[in-house]
Structures are given as C-alpha cells and as structure tokens.
Amino acid sequence: MRIVVQESPFDLGAETTGFAASQSNMGAIVTFTGVVRNNAAGTLEKMLIEHYPGMTEKALTAIAQEACTRWDLGDVLVIHRYGEMRPGEMIMMVATASKHRVHAFEAAEYLMDYLKSRAPFWKQEFTVDGADWVAAKEIDEEALKRW
Amino acid sequence: MDVVYFAWVRERIGLPKEHVETQAGTVVELVDELRAREERYALAFSDLSALRVAVDQELTEFDASLEGVREVAFFPPMTGG
Numbered sequence: 001m002r003i004v005v006q007e008s009p010f011d012l013g014a015e016t017t018g019f020a021a022s023q024s025n026m027g028a029i030v031t032f033t034g035v036v037r038n039n040a041a042g043t044l045e046k047m048l049i050e051h052y053p054g055m056t057e058k059a060l061t062a063i064a065q066e067a068c069t070r071w072d073l074g075d076v077l078v079i080h081r082y083g084e085m086r087p088g089e090m091i092m093m094v095a096t097a098s099k100h101r102v103h104a105f106e107a108a109e110y111l112m113d114y115l116k117s118r119a120p121f122w123k124q125e126f127t128v129d130g131a132d133w134v135a136a137k138e139i140d141e142e143a144l145k146r147w
Numbered sequence: 148m149d150v151v152y153f154a155w156v157r158e159r160i161g162l163p164k165e166h167v168e169t170q171a172g173t174v175v176e177l178v179d180e181l182r183a184r185e186e187r188y189a190l191a192f193s194d195l196s197a198l199r200v201a202v203d204q205e206l207t208e209f210d211a212s213l214e215g216v217r218e219v220a221f222f223p224p225m226t227g228g
Contacts, residue, residue: 034228052153052220059206092228116226116228117225119227122226124154134226135223136226141224
C-alpha cells in the first residue's frame with residue numbers, strides 16, 4: 001500500500017507502469033485519474049486544493065486499509081495533490097491490483113467514493129468573477145451507502 | 148487545546164489555528180464558547196449541519212467528548228477526488 005499526498009504533479013504513466021510491474025501475481029490492475037474540469041462557461045482560471053496535513057494521510061490510509069479487508073487486493077496506490085492546479089491537470093489517482101478484475105474495479109470505486117467525502121480536502125475555484133468553495137454534493141454522500 | 152479551521156471556516160474566522168483555554172466537555176460546548184466570543188465565530192458556526200469536526204485528526208460528531216483531546220478541527224464537508 002502506498003499513500004502519497006504531494007503538491008507537485010505526478011507522472012500517470014510512470015506511476016501506473018511501476019505499480020503494475022510490482023504485481024507479479026495479479027491479473028487485474030485498475031486505475032482512476034481525477035482531472036481538474038473547467039466549468040460550463042470555460043472560465044476556470046485555477047483550482048486551489050487545501051488539505052489537513054497529518055489527518056489527510058491518516059484518513060487515506062484508513063480508507064485504503066478498509067478496501068484491503070473488503071476485497072482480495074494485491075496492492076493499493078493513492079496519490080492526491082494539494083495546492084494550485086489549472087484545468088486539465090491531474091489532481092489524483094488511485095490504482096488497485098487484484099487477481100480478479102471485479103475486486104480491482106469495486107475496490108477502486110470504493111476508494112473514490114470514500115476519498116471524495118471522507119478525506120480532508122477542500123476545493124476552491126477561481127474564475128474572473130472571484131473565488132468560490134466547491135460545495136460537497138448530496139450524491140457523493142449518498143454514494144457511500146452502497147458499501 | 149489547539150483549534151484549527153479549514154476552507155471557508157478559516158476565512159470567516161480569519162485564522163488557521165489558535166490555542167484555546169477551555170473547560171468545555173464536548174465539541175458542542177466548545178462551539179458555544181466560541182460563538183459567544185465574537186460575531187465572526189457566531190457567523191462561522193451559525194449552521195452546524197454545514198460543518199464537520201475532527202478530534203485529534205479523527206472525524207467525529209459534535210457531541211464527542213473533549214477529554215484528553217489536543218486538537219479540534221472545524222471544516223466544511225470534504226470535496227476530495
């Protein structure tokens with residue numbers, strides 16, 4: 001299990017290749033990548049992600065550990081950035097490895113659902129009109145109930 | 148204990164962290180003490196359903212005990228991912 005919280009960009013290709021290469025006995029690798037999306041008007045200048053140093057790493061580790069107890073996983077990787085990002089930049093990625101693809105897919109979805117609502121990150125969007133905190137969505141909280 | 152604030156809670160209160168001397172037994176009692184201090188606290192804590200709290204970096208409820216606690220954090224619902 002590897003949990004990384006960093007300000008700098010990450011190399012999706014290198015991370016995915018490295019993660020897959022370390023799994024000699026796994027038949028399935030699933031990766032998800034979160035990207036800064038522009039708004040409907042295309043006016044997003046930047047996104048600023050704030051986090052709670054210390055708690056962030058603990059929360060992500062707990063979520064990843066829980067995934068490992070629920071599914072038959074060879075390994076889990078979570079990388080989440082904080083700080084300033086522009087539209088199109090990668091915010092975060094998760095990767096799961098399992099002997100079976102269903103476990104790898106489900107565990108990746110579980111990680112994403114929990115990470116969105118239980119890991120202490122807050123997004124602030126900057127447009128020409130100023131700065132706005134992104135509100136948590138009801139649907140994200142609802143998504144936790146299926147697990 | 149240390150009280151820390153994130154996102155718009157930090158902006159409304161105007162600081163990221165402060166040391167608070169308190170006899171509050173629960174998070175709600177601490178919130179009531181802070182609210183009584185100044186308008187900016189009353190504004191930040193006006194709607195607890197819009198807030199989340201962590202005690203010693205563990206997400207918890209507002210009725211949680213503060214016994215032996217070193218750090219309390221207040222913030223809006225998280226938006227990771």
